[in-house]
Amino acid sequence: MENPENLYPVDEELQKFIDYRKRSGTIWRGVFLMSLFVAILVLIVLMLNIINDAFGLVALENEVDPHSLVTGYQENTMVSMPNTFASTNHAALAAVIQQNETGIGFVGHAHYQTNADDLRLIAVDGQFPTAETVADGSYPFARPLYIYTALDTLQSEPAVAGYFRFYLENANNSGGELGYFLADETLMADQINLIDTLAGGPQALDSLGGNLALSGSSSLYPLSRQMLLDFRQAGFGGDISIEQIGSEAGIEAFCRGDIQVLNASRPMTVAEAATCQRNRVNPVEIAVGLDALAIVSHPSLDFLESVSLKEMGQIFAAMNYWDEIDPSYPVEPIVRAVPGEGSGSLELLSGSMFSTIGLENLSGAAYAEIIRENLGRGRGRALERDQRFLAEGFIFDSQTAFNGACASAEPPTGCAQPARDRDNLLDLIEQEIIVPQIQQTWPLYDSIFNRQAIVAEASRKYPDAIVEFKSWLNPDFLVNPQSSEAELAGVRTAIWGTVMVVATTFLFSFPVGVGAAIYLEEYADSTKWYNKIIQTNISNLAGVPSIIYGMLGLTVFVRLLLPLTSGEMFGRVAEGTDPSGRTVISAGLTLGLLILPIIIINAQEALRAVPNSMRRAGMGLGATKWQTTWSHVLPAALPGILTGTILAMSRAVGETAPLIVVGASTVIRTDPTFFSRFTVLPIQIFQWTSRPQPEFQNLAAAAIIVLLLILLTLNASAVILRNRYSTSS
Amino acid sequence: MSDSNDSTNIAVQAKDVSVYYGDFRAVKNINLDVARNKITAFIGPSGCGKSTLLRAFNRMNDLIPISRMDGEIVYRGKNLYDADVDPVEVRRRIGMVFQKPNPFPKSIYENIAWGARINGYKGNMDELVEESLRSAAIWDEVKDKLDQSGLSLSGGQQQRLCIARTVAVKPEIILMDEPCSALDPIATLKIEELMRQLQEQYTIIIVTHNMQQAARSSDYTAFLNMDTTDRSGYMVEFSETSAMFTNPQNQQTEEYITGRFG
Numbered sequence: 001m002e003n004p005e006n007l008y009p010v011d012e013e014l015q016k017f018i019d020y021r022k023r024s025g026t027i028w029r030g031v032f033l034m035s036l037f038v039a040i041l042v043l044i045v046l047m048l049n050i051i052n053d054a055f056g057l058v059a060l061e062n063e064v065d066p067h068s069l070v071t072g073y074q075e076n077t078m079v080s081m082p083n084t085f086a087s088t089n090h091a092a093l094a095a096v097i098q099q100n101e102t103g104i105g106f107v108g109h110a111h112y113q114t115n116a117d118d119l120r121l122i123a124v125d126g127q128f129p130t131a132e133t134v135a136d137g138s139y140p141f142a143r144p145l146y147i148y149t150a151l152d153t154l155q156s157e158p159a160v161a162g163y164f165r166f167y168l169e170n171a172n173n174s175g176g177e178l179g180y181f182l183a184d185e186t187l188m189a190d191q192i193n194l195i196d197t198l199a200g201g202p203q204a205l206d207s208l209g210g211n212l213a214l215s216g217s218s219s220l221y222p223l224s225r226q227m228l229l230d231f232r233q234a235g236f237g238g239d240i241s242i243e244q245i246g247s248e249a250g251i252e253a254f255c256r257g258d259i260q261v262l263n264a265s266r267p268m269t270v271a272e273a274a275t276c277q278r279n280r281v282n283p284v285e286i287a288v289g290l291d292a293l294a295i296v297s298h299p300s301l302d303f304l305e306s307v308s309l310k311e312m313g314q315i316f317a318a319m320n321y322w323d324e325i326d327p328s329y330p331v332e333p334i335v336r337a338v339p340g341e342g343s344g345s346l347e348l349l350s351g352s353m354f355s356t357i358g359l360e361n362l363s364g365a366a367y368a369e370i371i372r373e374n375l376g377r378g379r380g381r382a383l384e385r386d387q388r389f390l391a392e393g394f395i396f397d398s399q400t401a402f403n404g405a406c407a408s409a410e411p412p413t414g415c416a417q418p419a420r421d422r423d424n425l426l427d428l429i430e431q432e433i434i435v436p437q438i439q440q441t442w443p444l445y446d447s448i449f450n451r452q453a454i455v456a457e458a459s460r461k462y463p464d465a466i467v468e469f470k471s472w473l474n475p476d477f478l479v480n481p482q483s484s485e486a487e488l489a490g491v492r493t494a495i496w497g498t499v500m501v502v503a504t505t506f507l508f509s510f511p512v513g514v515g516a517a518i519y520l521e522e523y524a525d526s527t528k529w530y531n532k533i534i535q536t537n538i539s540n541l542a543g544v545p546s547i548i549y550g551m552l553g554l555t556v557f558v559r560l561l562l563p564l565t566s567g568e569m570f571g572r573v574a575e576g577t578d579p580s581g582r583t584v585i586s587a588g589l590t591l592g593l594l595i596l597p598i599i600i601i602n603a604q605e606a607l608r609a610v611p612n613s614m615r616r617a618g619m620g621l622g623a624t625k626w627q628t629t630w631s632h633v634l635p636a637a638l639p640g641i642l643t644g645t646i647l648a649m650s651r652a653v654g655e656t657a658p659l660i661v662v663g664a665s666t667v668i669r670t671d672p673t674f675f676s677r678f679t680v681l682p683i684q685i686f687q688w689t690s691r692p693q694p695e696f697q698n699l700a701a702a703a704i705i706v707l708l709l710i711l712l713t714l715n716a717s718a719v720i721l722r723n724r725y726s727t728s729s
Numbered sequence: 730m731s732d733s734n735d736s737t738n739i740a741v742q743a744k745d746v747s748v749y750y751g752d753f754r755a756v757k758n759i760n761l762d763v764a765r766n767k768i769t770a771f772i773g774p775s776g777c778g779k780s781t782l783l784r785a786f787n788r789m790n791d792l793i794p795i796s797r798m799d800g801e802i803v804y805r806g807k808n809l810y811d812a813d814v815d816p817v818e819v820r821r822r823i824g825m826v827f828q829k830p831n832p833f834p835k836s837i838y839e840n841i842a843w844g845a846r847i848n849g850y851k852g853n854m855d856e857l858v859e860e861s862l863r864s865a866a867i868w869d870e871v872k873d874k875l876d877q878s879g880l881s882l883s884g885g886q887q888q889r890l891c892i893a894r895t896v897a898v899k900p901e902i903i904l905m906d907e908p909c910s911a912l913d914p915i916a917t918l919k920i921e922e923l924m925r926q927l928q929e930q931y932t933i934i935i936v937t938h939n940m941q942q943a944a945r946s947s948d949y950t951a952f953l954n955m956d957t958t959d960r961s962g963y964m965v966e967f968s969e970t971s972a973m974f975t976n977p978q979n980q981q982t983e984e985y986i987t988g989r990f991g
Contacts, residue, residue, distance in 0.1 A: 525794055613831035617891070619792060621844035621898055622821025631843060632833055 050708075053701030054472050057447040059458040059465040063435040066359045069370050071350040073362065076373070078317045078350070079341060083333050088246035088340040090218045094119065096337040097298055102322065102330070104297040104304070104315060105337025106141075106349055108219035108265075112294040113179025119296040123306035129292035134181045140309065140352040141293035142181070143344070145220045148254060148262040151282035154199050159210040159238055160261060161199035164286060166234065167227045168192045171288050174226050181290040191286050198284065205235035214242040216250025216263035219291050219345055224263050247344030257281050265291060265344030270463070293345055303329060312353050360426065367425035368395060374433045383428065385412035391419040436487050438695045439465050472702035481669045482684065486695035491703050493668045494684040497584065498653060498710070500672055501680055504588020505595065505652045510645055512592075513599030517641075520600070521607040522629050542597035550661030553590025558582055558662060565589070567675030582663035584678045590662050591655055595648040602644020606637040639725040646718035650711050656682040681707045740765040740902055740932040741786060741823075746800035747961075748781050748790060754961040755781045759800070761951060761967060763902070768924060768933045770947035770970065772940065774985065777953045778962025779936045780828075783904050786934065787823035788816040821848055824900035828907040830887035832879030832894070837862075837871050840879045840890055844898045857897055865893030866923050885916025892923065896931075903927065905935040909942065921946045940986055944974045952982045 009017045079086045085096045090111040097103040098118045109129050112119055121128060124140055133139035147167065153160050168191050172182045196202070212231075214224050221244045228240045245253070247264045254262040255276040268276070268283060276283050295312070297304055307315065314325055316336055322329035339345035362370075371380065372395045380396035385405060389395050394402060406415035420428070430436070439462045442454050447469065458467045480490025516538075524531045558581035563569045565586040566579035573579045610633050618628030665677045666687040672678040679687075681703055688700035743761040747754055756778035763769050771779040781790065788809060790796040801808040809819050832840050841858045850857060858875070862868040867889040871882070879890055888908055895903055905924075909917040917939075924933055924946055937943050943950050951967040966973060966982045977983040 527794055611831075613827060613829060614833070616789065616792065616825075616827060617831045617833065617894075620787070620789065620820055620825035620827070621847070621894065622817055622824075622900075623844070623847050624817050627847045631847075636834060 050701050050704050052443045052445050053698050054444075054705055055447075056444045056470065056698070057442045057451070057454055057458075057467055058470045058695075059439040059441075059462045059467050060470075061437050061439050061462055061465040063437070064374065064433050066430075066434050067355075069374065069429065069433065070357050070359055070362065071347075071354050072373065073366055073370050074313075074317050074354045074357065075341065075346055075350045076369070078336075078338055079346075081317065081336060082320060084316075084336040084338060086338050086340040088218050088249075088343045089244055090221070090339070090345075093337040093339070094296075096335070097296055100335040101298050101300045102332040103335040103337060104295070104301065106293050106295055106339055106345065107337075108179075108222075108345065109181075109292040109294045110179035110219070110222040112296055113177075114222065118299065120299045120301065120304075122295045122297055122304050124295060124312070125308055126306045129181075129294055131181050134290055134292050139292055141295075141348055142290060143266060143348050144183075144287050145180075145217070145223070145289050145291050146264045146267060147220070147224065147286050147288055148251075148264060148268070148283050149260065150254075150257070151198065151284050153260060154195070154284055157210050157260075158199075158203055159208045159212055159236065161195055162203060162205060162208045162236070163212055163227070163231055163261070164195050165192055165202060166205075166231050167224075167288060168195070168286065170230060171223065171227065174230065175223055175289045178222050178226060180223055181292065183287060183289045187287060195286075205231070206237060208236055209238065211239040212236075212241070212261065213259070214240075214261045214263060215245055215253065215259045216243075217247045217265040217344055218244035218339075219247075219265040219293075219343075220263035220288075223289065246340060246342040248342035248347075254283070255279055255281055266347060293339075293348060309353055309356065313357070316353070359429070364422035364425055367422065367429060370429055370433070371395060371425065374429075379432065383432070385414045387414045387417050387424070388419040389425065431488065438487055441470075441695050441698055472698045473705050477699075477702055478706070481671075482667050482679070483669070484667075486693065486699055489696075489699055491681065491684060491706055493671060494679050494681045494703070495706065495710075496671050497664075497668065497678040498680040498707075500584045500674060501588045501591060501659075501678065502649060502653055504585055504674065505591040506645075506649060508589055508592035509596045509599050509648070513596050513645070514603050514641055516596075517600045517603030517607060518629065518634070521604050522625065522633065538597050538600050542601055545657075546594055546655055547657040547661060549590055549594040550658030552593060553586060553658060553662045557586035557589050561586075565675075570675070572673075572675040580677065582665070582677055584672055584674045584676065587659050587662050587664060587678060587680070590658050591652040594655065594658060595652050598648040598651065599645050602648065603637070603641045606640025606644065607633060609640060610636045635725075639722040642721045642725070643718045646714055646721070650714050653711060653714065654682055654707070656686055659683055660686075681710070738765050739763065740804075742801075742803040743782070743785070744801040744803060746782065746785055746798065746802065748778070748785055749797045749799075750793070751795045754959065756785075756953070756962040757956070757959075759964050761964065763932060763934055764949060765932050766928060766930070767948040768928055768935060768946060769949040769951065770943040771934070771936045771951050771953060772938070772943050772985070773953035773962070773965075774955065775938075776960075776962075777955045779953050780906050782953070782962070783906055783934060783936050784825075786902070786904055787820045787825055789820070789825060791816055821898060822900050823902040823904060824895035824898060825904040826888070826891050826895055826906065826908050829911050830884055830891055832882070832887050832890050834878060834880055836876045837879050837882070837890060838875040840894050841897045844894055848898050850898075861893040861897035862890075864896050864927065865889045866919065866926070867893060883916075885912045885919060888912060888916070888920060889923065892920075892927075896927070900931070902932045902934065905933060907936050907938060910938060917942070940974075940988075944970060950974075952979075952985060954981055954985070 008014075078084070085093070085105075087093055090107045093105050094107045094111050094115045097105045097107070098115065104122075107115075107119075112121060127133045127139045129139045129142065134142040147164070149160050149164070154164070155161075168188045172185070172188065175182055212228065214228065221242065225242050228242060232240060247266055250259060250262050251264060251268055251272050253259045255272060257279055267285065273283060295307065311325065315334060316338060319325055320333060321331055322334055323331045339349060368389050371389060375383075375396075377396055383389075384394060384397045385402070393399075402414075405412055440458065446454060455467050458465055477490045478495070479492050480488060481493045482491075483489040520531070520535065526532070526535070557565050562579060562581040565581045565583050567573055567583070567585075568579040614632050614636060615628055618632050619625070623631075659680060660683065664683045665679050666683060668677060668679040685700045685703045685707065688696040688703065739762045741763045743759050746759040747757045749755065759782055771783060773779050784790045785798060786802055790798060798810060802810060804823070807814065833843065835843070838858055841861050842854050845854065845857055859868060859872075862871060867886060870886060871890070879887065882890060888911075892903075892908075909920050912920065921942060924935070927933060935947065947970045949967070950970045950973045952965045952973065953962050954965045955962055966977065966979045968978070973982065974986060977986060
């Protein structure tokens, strides 16, 4: 017989053999690591995909620019302040300031120039209007000036073409003296070429027939007037006239075809140009120079050297006495002269002066005022009856009409409710007046790495739109109900639906499932054939496709148990409506059936894991089976039972198919009750993903994140419960 | 013990007891009188059915679904396996201490109090807990930590806690199934001392693998062995411990107690 030791490898051979065994272990370790990587990779890709859709840039086009609401409100406030004189005529404004010792106001720089002896120029943020500050934009109240005429007029009336050419050639000579800031020489030359192209070459001035009638901006008045006078001096023989009615009114009249040559202190907006086109007026726009709006005061107000934009807001739109601005100032009323409504100057002024004020900075009263100015009367009345805008008085309705409505058989909700608060008014302005419309959305990845390209694309396709970063997952998304407007849609009703359905599911399946498990584990004789069949059956039920449970739920809960699930038995069906079994209760019970086998199997596992010594200890003391089970076996099994139950609940939260069969609705705008129609998060996600508009894909991604968070919370609570119960024993 | 055959001194009697697990007969035809306030030990090789026989005395075998039993266990003149006997009451009167200490995962106090409470104890619970822990000789070690988990004690302490728990419901007989097999020699010695003290009030039946333990601490000894033909256990010899260990009547007994097999 051989030495038994020689039958095993020794020395070097032994070392090799050990290395070999270790190597095969290493290979398996690598395989398992790869599996882990694949799993993690899939998970990361999935999450990135969702996050990519849930955040990103959007091109947002407002029906009304919110800032214009602010400036509009502030303009109204400014013009209606006491001791305020508003006019489109800058000469009149200058006169008011000259005549009042505590006067302050705005005039075109040209007008200041002509009255420089009687007016005191005040700097804005330390900047006086000079050629440099206007050109580089550091003086805020500067803008280009334009003259307009219709293309037809330009081509058919030689006097107009001649005047335009004369204007462009000479404006820079006279403009400086008049207090204007000069336009770029090349620009002027280019525009002369344009006139020649459109209207033919220059003609002798004395041969030009016809008359010239100018109207519009008061800021441009001195220059255009001077040009007219010079034009006649140079030989033009027709009649000349010029009026100052303000830019806005001027543009409006021009687009109706009522004005031959228009002076404007701002360019036409896209909307105004469109109106012109509709009236077959093709505007030709010629820039003739730059103007600055000067802030001037009576010479005696020598304590004012320079003001900030914020101080200007106080001076012109808030305070009434000088000492309210600064206690060192005299206790004198502020007398104000501001450009009248409809002038380009007022627009320029308010655009800069109130640029730092956002819509959200305004008061509730201001919101009510904005609603009064911007909301249609019919809609306003309807909203006012839903809930009043003001605690005292009405905006759209009248006290008598409102009282009448409240006395009727079906009083509107506004009769009982307090007036809307500030936040409510702000929401209303956003939804009813601003009406943000998403034109296009971009995923997060593009938004980060292609931002420039996106901004360029958006400004080309949607010139009026704002491109901003939007998190589709935001507080509003959580509290808003479902809506057909992607901007306003939220998941509140879906979250409530999920919570209530899952609560029903839990209340049904936890007691039933744990009870069944206790019977099967503790009482049933597992050797008996019928118990074996039940056990096998339960295991198989756990593998039945969920849609089949949906069919079961539809037949049993929705149809067969209609009186119970519709709430008819409890008098919960409104009179005149048909009872419907497609309720939260039906859905909860259906999901309850679906997860019942899972709960039973998990609970059985947990009970089986309780050592038998525990049962024997109890029984050995003379305890009954139930006493032992209740006092010792169940507490020991509880962590396992709870973990299994919560994991089953997670499954229920994520189920979609059976609920579609049971009849979950997709559009639910009111919070559900147990006997109402309902929607749940997965159904909401399913509905959004199946819609063609891209922004609903973003909403779906956000809703998926909400759903995942709910699931994570459930799973985390399972872990916490398990740890807590298992350490306490 | 001359009066061992006196019927008033017999706590419980096994009459022709056979226990089956399914078709397998684990022990067969046991006839045994257990003397009151004495310690009776069952010894024998592994698998000879000592523990099965022990469990037959308080119907713990009922918990094993496939088990079945023939014969009678007579206690106070009544067969414990009669149809009108409630196994819950049997276990209340005939308590049991298991091989592995199995305190409840609750406080020490609650370990004692639970059995008393479910059995309807009406007296002062604190006194009962103290008395039970004292009689199990563990009071001094745990009196300051009654609210700590029973599982926090050492193995020997846990086993004494289990004895205290059993004592607390005042049974008449205590069955001990290899109570020291999981314990070190010092803990074993403490349990043996404890058994001697408990003997004054209780009848004790103990299953042990440890011949010294049987010799040291029991009054009577039954030697069981496995029948080589049908592998079921039977009782080879039953006598006073001193007699068995000094003068075994049977060849097998002698071989076993001298360590030649088993």
